[in-house]
Amino acid sequence: MKKHLIFDLDGTLIDSAPSILHCFELAFRSTNTPLRMALGNEVIGPPLMETLKRLSGSEDAAVLNTLAAAFKQHYDSTGYQQSVVFDGVPAMLQQLKAEGYALYIATNKRFDPTEKIMAYLGWQDFFAGVYALDYFSPALKSKAHMIGRVVAEHDLKIQDCLYIGDRLEDGQSAEANLMDFVLVTWGYAGDVALRQPHWQCCDAVPDLPALVAGLCVDNAL
Known part of the structure; x- marks a missing residue:
């Protein structure tokens, strides 16, 4: 699950x-x-x-x-x-948190502006952890390594985790950790046709909680 x-x-x-x-x-x-x-x-x-x-x-x-x-x-x-929150994202995060999911951020953005964005948007309470490559010392070399460190830091099981991102690199980083992945298409996904066939794809922010819930059911069968 x-x-x-x-x-x-x-x-x-x-x-x-x-x-x-x-x-x-x-x-x-x-x-x-x-x-x-x-x-x-x-x-x-x-x-x-x-x-x-x-x-x-x-x-x-x-x-x-x-x-x-x-x-x-x-x-x-x-x-x-000047960063703009995609329509529906705060409500989506609130719904997922209310449904009992633990939420994390793992981004290539530097940690300092990431932390500032979290505070500026008032999102600190949404996330159990916020991570960037340079959060760690020495700084990590790739998002794949970062996802692995997030899992290790919180003693998580890979099968209990899902990575959600908008770029092919995000999917490849999840794959490197044997983690399931959802590709969202409202961001900078570019050539979505290059995605792996087993990746999930989400086209609208409000649809994400139901997609995640469906994955939980499928994995429980």
């Missing part, structure tokens, strides 16, 4: 794309660094330094660190407040 629901954040619970893309634009402009690719939703999701490498076309640590500092200055001060 699924008891523990682990959520991605960007593209799953919040639409952070406009604020993140704006802060990337400000970071490159303020440091006079040329952008090597267009800013679009496809750059949302991976860890910050990985995205900066793609956007700058550079592996130079000095360039990347300068860009990262500029991005953090903009995003961590006010940019994170």
Whole structure:
């Protein structure tokens, strides 16, 4: 039976794309660094330094660190407040919590702005744990490792857990931990056709609790 629901954040619970893309634009402009690719939703999701490498076309640590500092200055001060909650998400989280599920967040977003977003939205009481790659020391290298650490930190059983995210990487990270996965399509899923056939797919926020409940029944049979 699924008891523990682990959520991605960007593209799953919040639409952070406009604020993140704006802060990337400000970071490159303020440091006079040329952008090597267009800013679009496809750059949302991976860890910050990985995205900066793609956007700058550079592996130079000095360039990347300068860009990262500029991005953090903009995003961590006010940019994170521009994140938009997807319609129906607060009610959905409230319903799942009321039905007895333990909720967690495991995101590639840095922990500092993640924590600020939780406080800004008043979501602290929804979640039994909020995790990011840099929550751990040393920082973890992948979301797959992070999901594994969340399971270990709370002494969970894999068969009792479900990961919920909007990108193919989310599904692959769940797969690496032998964990069931739900792909939500209202975020930045991109080519949903590439999803694994055994992944569940959810097209509307209000439908998620029923889908999760159905998985619980199926797994109990």
